[in-house]
Amino acid sequence: MSVNTQGIALVLNCGSSSIKYQVVDTTREEPLASGLVERVTDHNEGVRSVIESLSEPGSGVDLSQLTAVGHRVVQGGSEFSAPTIIDDEVQDAIAKLAVLAPLHNPGHVAGMAAARAAFPDIPHVAVFDTAFHQTLSEAAYSYAIDQRLAHEHGIRRYGFHGTSHGYVSRECAELMGRDPKELRIITLHLGNGASADAVKGGVAIDTSMGLTPLDGLVMGSRTGAIDPAVVFHLHRAAGMDIDEIDELFNKRSGMLGLTGYSDMRDVHKAIEGGSHEAQVALDIYCRRIKGYVGQYMAQLGGLDAIVFTAGVGENDDIVRLESLRGLAELGIEISEERNAGRKKQATLISTDESKVQIWVIPTNEERAIAVQSIAAVS
Ligand SMILES: Nc1ncnc2c1ncn2[C@@H]1O[C@H](COP(=O)(O)OP(=O)(O)O)[C@@H](O)[C@H]1O
Numbered sequence: 184m185s186v187n188t189q190g191i192a193l194v195l196n197c198g199s200s201s202i203k204y205q206v207v208d209t210t211r212e213e214p215l216a217s218g219l220v221e222r223v224t225d226h227n228e229g230v231r232s233v234i235e236s237l238s239e240p241g242s243g244v245d246l247s248q249l250t251a252v253g254h255r256v257v258q259g260g261s262e263f264s265a266p267t268i269i270d271d272e273v274q275d276a277i278a279k280l281a282v283l284a285p286l287h288n289p290g291h292v293a294g295m296a297a298a299r300a301a302f303p304d305i306p307h308v309a310v311f312d313t314a315f316h317q318t319l320s321e322a323a324y325s326y327a328i329d330q331r332l333a334h335e336h337g338i339r340r341y342g343f344h345g346t347s348h349g350y351v352s353r354e355c356a357e358l359m360g361r362d363p364k365e366l367r368i369i370t371l372h373l374g375n376g377a378s379a380d381a382v383k384g385g386v387a388i389d390t391s392m393g394l395t396p397l398d399g400l401v402m403g404s405r406t407g408a409i410d411p412a413v414v415f416h417l418h419r420a421a422g423m424d425i426d427e428i429d430e431l432f433n434k435r436s437g438m439l440g441l442t443g444y445s446d447m448r449d450v451h452k453a454i455e456g457g458s459h460e461a462q463v464a465l466d467i468y469c470r471r472i473k474g475y476v477g478q479y480m481a482q483l484g485g486l487d488a489i490v491f492t493a494g495v496g497e498n499d500d501i502v503r504l505e506s507l508r509g510l511a512e513l514g515i516e517i518s519e520e521r522n523a524g525r526k527k528q529a530t531l532i533s534t535d536e537s538k539v540q541i542w543v544i545p546t547n548e549e550r551a552i553a554v555q556s557i558a559a560v561s
């Protein structure tokens with residue numbers, strides 16, 4: 184059975200404070216339209232203004248031709264393991280999952296309501312960041328706490344950026360000319376948010392983000408993994424309440440907390456200017472990545488490929504080099520020459536001797552969401 188993936192989709196990515204959108208014709212390389220609206224507080228209003236501007240003559244798109252509207256949804260809980268056509272019931276379920284993604288799901292639902300009102304006759308599809316991680320084993324997704332409490336409150340590892348990890352791992356297998364079923368791949372999505380995945384036989388077996396997108400790698404403004412007792416200590420010793428600590432960990436930590444800059448380009452500028460703290464911050468960032476490479480290599484029982492993707496992964500040759508430096512013993516050898524510079528297209532950056540192939544593969548979450556949305560409605 185072949186699934187149709189040809190058509191035109193409007194893809195909406197309602198982030199915590201922004202709306203990214205694309206109109207994707209899956210038969211073409213480039214999107215028909217794309218844009219970013221920043222500092223969004225009301226996602227309903229934001230999506231209405233996006234649709235209004237796309238409806239204007241001269242926008243280059245004809246919205247009456249849409250096959251589907253695809254919505255990126257960060258948290259799909261345990262309920263959603265595949266792209267799902269949105270009806271009132273599904274939208275309510277996504278709204279209820281906001282307790283597990285307070286920064287993201289409320290905005291998704293507000294945007295969804297606006298888009299469904301604007302296009303009542305076109306199917307809307309939710310594509311979940313968590314879906315790719317529904318293949319994790321019970322041992323991989325469970326935390327070592329009272330399981331009665333865990334079940335009652337949905338406490339487990341969900342994992343995020345799944346659309347991106349799934350997409351680049353499939354691309355990697357194709358670039359290697361291999362069947363994904365026989366490959367062990369570590370995918371490193373390093374953007375503002377950052378996460379690592381271990382992918383075996385085409386499915387995720389581990390992922391660095393957890394109950395929320397706070398765990399794992401060091402990020403632009405998020406801590407990544409940290410001893411949870413820091414929360415108790417900040418409360419008791421610094422008198423901070425839970426909401427203050429939540430805000431500190433999610434919005435004022437990571438590279439921002441370490442250096443004053445959340446953007447890696449600014450961190451490099453500070454290093455060039457002689458900043459010791461910026462150099463240490465970069466070392467922490469790369470050291471954490473290296474730790475996951477070792478851990479996931481062990482979980483995978485060996486390794487065939489590593490993929491770097493997203494803003495930092497695609498553009499930052501220093502991060503790529505430092506994260507994998509000194510791993511020749513493990514069969515991981517990055518070529519300084521091939522690695523140099525920003526990569527706008529898929530590029531092999533390992534040496535010919537390296538047992539493990541190392542790739543930079545630009546991610547394209549919007550396109551992947553368009554393809555999955557169209558497949559879901561055909
Ligand atoms: N040339 C570059 N060198 C290093 N880092 C870069 C470069 N360009 C972009 N970045 C990093 O990529 C981040 C954005 O990544 P992106 O994947 O677009 O994130 P998001 O989707 O979460 O907004 C920026 O915050 C910045 O740190």
Ligand SMILES: CC(=O)OP(=O)(O)O
Pocket residue numbers: 198257312343344374375376377396
């Ligand atoms: C889930 C998540 O962290 O998303 P983003 O990288 O877009 O913030």
Ligand SMILES: [Mg+2]
Pocket residue numbers: 374375376493
């Ligand atoms: Mg992103």
